[in-house]
Amino acid sequence: MPRAEAFPHIAVRATDIRKRYGGVVALNGVSLTVAEGEVFGIIGPNGAGKSTLFDILCGITRPTSGRVEVLGQDVGQMSPHLAARHGVGRTFQRTAVFGEGTVRENLLYGRHIGFRHSVIGRIFQSETYRTERRAFDEKAEDVLTLCGLQDERDRTANVLAYGVQRRLAIAVALMSDPKILFLDEPAAGMNGRETADFISLVEAIAPGRTVVIVEHDMTVIKALCGRALVVVDGRPVTIDAPGQVFRHPEVISAYLGADDE
Amino acid sequence: MTLFLQTLANGLVLGASYAVIAVGLTLVFGILHIANFAHGAFFAIGAYGVLLLNMLGMPYLATLPLAIVIVAIVGFATEYLIIRRAIYGDSHHGSIIVTFATGQALVATLILLFGPDPHPVGSPFAQSTWSGFGILVAGQRIFILIASVLVLAGFGAWLRFTVKGQQVLAVAQNPKGALYSGINVPMIRSVSFVVGVAAAGFAGALLAPIVTVYPTMGHTSLITGFTVAILGGMGSISGALLGALLMGGLQRAVRNLHLGIVDACAWLDSRDRSSAVVAAGPDGPTAAAQALTSYRMRQSLETMSLSISQKTAPLRNRGFRLSYLLCTALAVAAAVAFGVLVENTFVVTLAGYTCAFALFGLSINIMLGGLGEVPLGQCVFFGIGAYGAGIGMVKLGLPFEAAVTIAMLVSIVAAAMIGWLTLRLTGAYFSIVSWGLSGVAVVAALNLADLTGGPLGMFGFPPIAIGPFQLVDPRTYFFVTATILLIVVLLLAAVRSSKFGGAIESIRQNRHLAQSVGVNVFRERLKAFVLSAPIAALGGALCVPYTQIVTPEVLSVANTVDALLMVLIGGTGLLVGPIIGAMIFSVIPYYLSLDPNVRILVFSTAIIVIMVFAPGGLHQIVKGLLERAKGSSNAAG
Missing domain, CATH: 1.10.3470 (ABC transporter involved in vitamin B12 uptake, BtuC)
Structure with a gap:
């Protein structure tokens, strides 16, 4: 792993992850290491176990066996809501935003762990409350600009175009200042123009944090990731630079053999 | 064998x-x-x-x-x-x-x-x-x-x-x-x-x-x-x-x-x-x-x-301070004008009772509009308040304030226990269990006759007062309940725009995403439930000066149904919705004296009609009309 050595710290370390649903083996011995600051891709045909792996990495699902450490913390021992406090941000493939809230309210909800004030503090406009509000306003402006949502701030999330909703999902995740960002099929369902916008967005937010992308779309992986893991039928096939990965014979056969989009 | x-x-x-x-x-x-x-x-x-x-x-x-x-x-x-x-x-x-x-x-x-x-x-x-x-x-x-x-x-x-x-x-x-x-x-x-x-x-x-x-x-x-x-x-x-x-x-x-x-x-x-x-x-x-x-x-x-939970109307989070102050000032002015100008003392007493019952509506709306749950058993907390006042004053000879405080504390403990058992799950489960609880509470009130007076209930209250304010006097009663109502509304408004309120709203809209941005879903929901209980208890206790009797009926689901209707009329999306509902609600029985069963029939039908035609209540209808008039801001944006 030549590129990983350039970074001294490990952001994600998964060791021999196995996941079984009844008799079905979804993951069979996947190991991976993601260095801090890296943009790492996980790809594979439909049903390969990508989403299962994603859920295990960010602590939503527990593996049958194996160990996952994210930023030095054992994810298996952590309640899902605690992951955010340890610097983990996530976007989901579906139900990505707070649908009934405006864009700005979405950002407010996303800021949850950045607030410390109590209800009493809110009533009497305590120093903490005012400082936090100011910090939120600044942060929200930055994130809105970064994600290109300045003009949408007062619109309800439900009525936004699909691509804009996906950007909002990333904006919500950014509000908690995550050190590591997990993106689950972020470009699924996007058109060419939206995908291009999305790629430049991730390029803009990647510096200073680790990004793990589970993705179907090769363009995204090729454009963004330093390295990618290929999963086929729950097995790790290869971890390499995206350009190399697609020359691997098993990857080619898996992709050509599978009836994909 | x-x-x-x-x-x-x-x-x-x-x-x-x-x-x-x-x-x-x-x-x-x-x-x-x-x-x-x-x-x-x-x-x-x-x-x-x-x-x-x-x-x-x-x-x-x-x-x-x-x-x-x-x-x-x-x-x-x-x-x-x-x-x-x-x-x-x-x-x-x-x-x-x-x-x-x-x-x-x-x-x-x-x-x-x-x-x-x-x-x-x-x-x-x-x-x-x-x-x-x-x-x-x-x-x-x-x-x-x-x-x-x-x-x-x-x-x-x-x-x-x-x-x-x-x-x-x-x-x-x-x-x-x-x-x-x-x-x-x-x-x-x-x-x-x-x-x-x-x-x-x-x-x-x-x-x-x-x-x-x-x-x-x-x-x-x-x-x-x-x-x-x-x-x-x-x-x-x-x-x-x-x-x-x-x-x-x-x-x-x-x-x-x-x-x-x-x-x-x-x-x-x-x-x-x-x-x-x-x-x-x-x-x-x-x-x-x-x-x-x-x-x-x-x-x-x-x-x-x-x-x-995803389809209940939202509590919106728009804190315009100026309009807050303005609304508060208007509400105070209206209440003072009403209390001073209205001659008919019965109407003033009724208005006081309406304010007390509106507290119960607010409590229900914390669950309905806030969490997206249907708290059929919320009447239990209302009843704890009423019985707290009754047992405290009639049996133990405590002053009203002490009895109410104890009742509110009891309701908090009860809510914490019930919530701990039921709030990990949502929807029908919570409703079924809380409904069952109200049944148990009625049975308990009927049978613990030494404490509760059994089916006859508790009556013969000494004059009820809060500090120097004699609640027997209709105008004082009205001013006291209206003030308490106002304080609770302001408190809830602050809650809604605090970290806690944001967490609750985010859970209602999208549980999984809320969890992923760090919200402890169960704990925040439990907190909301525990917050709702003493408000209901306070409402229950403040109704006592008007009713002058506490019977097991205060614990029955019919009570929740009344308050639920108030909330639905006013609209779950609006903080003061239950209060508007309560005002409408108290006018109807004043002009029509209905048989209790006719009342249930009429009110249940009203609930169904509201749910079919205007799930967001009056608030939604008015908002819809306004938006139609000026064109939707969303569509324009």
Whole structure:
């Protein structure tokens, strides 16, 4: 792993992850290491176990066996809501935003762990409350600009175009200042123009944090990731630079053999 | 050995009839994804069908099929007029509220038509018994067993071997897929609802000769049905059958073994046995069943509750300080003007009472608008407040302030315990349990006569005062309650725009995302519930100076229904919605003096109408009109 050595710290370390649903083996011995600051891709045909792996990495699902450490913390021992406090941000493939809230309210909800004030503090406009509000306003402006949502701030999330909703999902995740960002099929369902916008967005937010992308779309992986893991039928096939990965014979056969989009 | 066999035989009979109820409930849940709170009413209608035809001179056996037809007709009308419009459409909003209100309306209609008294129904098997192996079984029970098994077998055959039955199964698995393969999904939903409630009606018709016929007979069977269906895993027919047998056996066994708490069993038996089984589980075996229940619940109810919680109207989070101050000033001015200018002291007293009851509405709206839950048992906290004031003042001789403070603390502890047990899950589970609790609370209030005064309630209050303010004086009463109401509203407004309020709103909109941005979903929901309880208790206590009596009725679900209506009229999306609702609500009884049952009928119907035509309440209608007038900002943006 030549590129990983350039970074001294490990952001994600998964060791021999196995996941079984009844008799079905979804993951069979996947190991991976993601260095801090890296943009790492996980790809594979439909049903390969990508989403299962994603859920295990960010602590939503527990593996049958194996160990996952994210930023030095054992994810298996952590309640899902605690992951955010340890610097983990996530976007989901579906139900990505707070649908009934405006864009700005979405950002407010996303800021949850950045607030410390109590209800009493809110009533009497305590120093903490005012400082936090100011910090939120600044942060929200930055994130809105970064994600290109300045003009949408007062619109309800439900009525936004699909691509804009996906950007909002990333904006919500950014509000908690995550050190590591997990993106689950972020470009699924996007058109060419939206995908291009999305790629430049991730390029803009990647510096200073680790990004793990589970993705179907090769363009995204090729454009963004330093390295990618290929999963086929729950097995790790290869971890390499995206350009190399697609020359691997098993990857080619898996992709050509599978009836994909 | 004989006792065992006897227990087994009785359990089998009971289980068979439960199975018929639960299978109907399961069918409706599986196909329509609604927990049908009106199921018990159809059970009662089945029994009343038998009664009515019996009075017309028909023999019992001939009345059975006709009773099913009657129930099916009422069921179809309900489906066509209410369920279809309120629940299948875009606004999937609160199926619990709609079916609950429907059930209340149907039961109130039965009371108005037939009176509240129980009626016996004769059966040709009444005199005959069967004995063998040393046990004795009444003829009607054997008939129930045979008929139930036949119906269940017929039902299974219908699902398995007929085209329609297969279509029902297809819709249960995947409605969209079923629609694409040419199945008439709306029709299948109708059929499922009608068949489901007809099963309940049939069970009612079968049980009529043993339990006698009375309007609220369905309540017990509904709760039992839920327990059974949950035990079997909601949505699974064979699970429901197993659950029913287990439940029938357990109830018989518990009764025969006299497991300790004789007192408890005595009340529960007399009134509302099954609701206690769901809610409190005072017996060992039932507690075990409960553990199993909550496990199965986890799997089956998550999906349903999500759809409910996501579709309740939102509490908006727009803190314009200026308009806050302006609204507050206006509210104060209006209240002062009202208190000073209105001559009629009765109207002023009524306004004070309205403010107190509006507190209860606010408490309910924390759950309904805030969490997206339907707190049918919120009346328990209201009752704790009222009884706290009563017991504290009349029995213990405490001053009003002390009694209210203690009652509010008790309600906080109660809410923390109830919430700890129930709030991990959402939707129907919470509603069922909290409803069951209110039943238990009423029974407790009736029976703990030394403490609560029993059915007569507590009266003979000393003059009630808060500090220097004598609440006997109408104007003082009004000003005190209005001030407290204002303080609570301002408090809730602050809560809503705080970190905690944001967390609650984010959970309601998208639980999973909220969790992923670091919100501890269970803890925040518990906090909201615990916050809602003392507000309800305060409302309950402040109603006492007006009512001057506290009876077990304050704990009954009818009380929740009143407040629920207020909230729905005003709109769940608006913080002051319940207050607007309360104002409208207090005007109506002032001008119309309604019979309690007519009132339930009218109000339940009003709830249904609101849910069908304006799920967001008046607030939504006004907002819709305003937006139409100036063009939607969303569309323009």
